[in-house]
Amino acid sequence: MKIEFAPLNIPLARRLQTAAVLQWVVTFLLLEQGGRRSNWIRNWPVWKYFKDYFPIHLMKTWDLDPSHNYLFGFHPHGIFAAGAFGNFCSAYSDFKDLFPGFTVYLHVLQCWFCCPLFREYFMSNGAVSVSKESLSYVLSQEGGGNISVIVLGGAKEALDAHPGKLTLVIRPRKGFIKIALTHGAHLVPVFSFGENDLFKQINNPEGSWLRTVQEKLQKIMGFSLPLFHARGIFQYSFGFIPYRKPIHTVVGRPIPVQQTLHPTPEQIEELHQTYMEELRKLFEEHKGKYGIPEHETLIFK
Numbered sequence: 001m002k003i004e005f006a007p008l009n010i011p012l013a014r015r016l017q018t019a020a021v022l023q024w025v026v027t028f029l030l031l032e033q034g035g036r037r038s039n040w041i042r043n044w045p046v047w048k049y050f051k052d053y054f055p056i057h058l059m060k061t062w063d064l065d066p067s068h069n070y071l072f073g074f075h076p077h078g079i080f081a082a083g084a085f086g087n088f089c090s091a092y093s094d095f096k097d098l099f100p101g102f103t104v105y106l107h108v109l110q111c112w113f114c115c116p117l118f119r120e121y122f123m124s125n126g127a128v129s130v131s132k133e134s135l136s137y138v139l140s141q142e143g144g145g146n147i148s149v150i151v152l153g154g155a156k157e158a159l160d161a162h163p164g165k166l167t168l169v170i171r172p173r174k175g176f177i178k179i180a181l182t183h184g185a186h187l188v189p190v191f192s193f194g195e196n197d198l199f200k201q202i203n204n205p206e207g208s209w210l211r212t213v214q215e216k217l218q219k220i221m222g223f224s225l226p227l228f229h230a231r232g233i234f235q236y237s238f239g240f241i242p243y244r245k246p247i248h249t250v251v252g253r254p255i256p257v258q259q260t261l262h263p264t265p266e267q268i269e270e271l272h273q274t275y276m277e278e279l280r281k282l283f284e285e286h287k288g289k290y291g292i293p294e295h296e297t298l299i300f301k
Helices: 012-030 045-053 082-088 118-123 133-140 154-158 175-181 209-221 265-290
Strands: 056-060 070-075 103-108 126-127 146-151 187-195 245-252
Touching: 012 045, 045 103, 056 082, 070 175, 070 265, 082 103, 082 146, 103 133, 103 245, 126 133, 133 146, 133 175, 154 209, 175 187, 175 265, 187 265, 245 265
Parallel strands: 056 245, 070 146, 070 187, 103 126, 103 146
Antiparallel strands: 187 245
16 A cells, blocks of 8 residues: 655644644543533634644524523534534634524533543533433523533444445434423534544444444443544554544524423424434535535435
C-alpha cells in the first residue's frame, strides 16, 4: 500500500485542528466518562479547532419556544457521534445563537461514567447519563428551556456506520417516546449529514461471523466494537483520526407532545410512528443539499 504523507507546509491552524481531534479520539478509545458542566472547559480553544477540523455545522429549520422542554433524537450514531459532541458539548457551535434561552444536555451511556478522571472531563462539557432518571430530571424542570439530546441508534447502530449507508436503528427504540409523553417534552428529530463518512469500517454484514461476535459483545458490555480506520497524524493512508469530511447537523420541526403521565402502548406507538415520519421528511427535504442521490432513502430497522 502506498502511503500518502501530509505536506510539511500545512498551516498551523490545520495542525492544531488535527491535534484537537486526536485528543478527542484518544479520550473515547481509552476510557469512557464525563464531569460537571463547566463554561471554562466548554470554552477551551481546542473545541474551536475540533469544530473547524471537519468542519461541523448546525442548522435549524424551526424556532423553538424556550417555555417548553424538548427531547432531540440525534441520527445517525456514526462511529463516535462527532456531530452530537461538536454541536452540543462546546461553546463554539452555533447552538446559543440558533436556540437562545436553552440549556442543552447530551445524554450518553452510563458506562462512560465509570472512570473518575474521564467522568469529570465529559460532564464538564455538558454530557450526562442517558438513564431514565437523568432524562426525567432534565425534562421535568419547570419553566422550560431544557433540551435533552439522545443518540437514539446507540451502540448497535454504530455497527452500520459505513460511508454512504443510511441504516438507522429506530423501530425498537420507544423508551424515549414514553419519557416524552410522561413529561410533555416536545420531540425534535435531528439528522447529521456526513456522520457516517468520517471513518471506514471493516465489512461486517448481518449474519457474518464478525457481526455476530460484535453483537454478542455489545450485549455483554453495553457498547459496540466497530473495527474502523481512517487517516493518521502525519499521513492520510491509515490511522484512527477521522477524515476531514463536513458534518451538517439539521434540527427538524418540533412535534408537540401533550403530557400523559401513564401513556398506553397505543399512544406510544402512535407517537413513535409520527416521529419516524417526521424524521424521514427531514431527511428527504435536505438530502439533496448534502450530496445524497435522490433515489437514496433511510432504512429503519
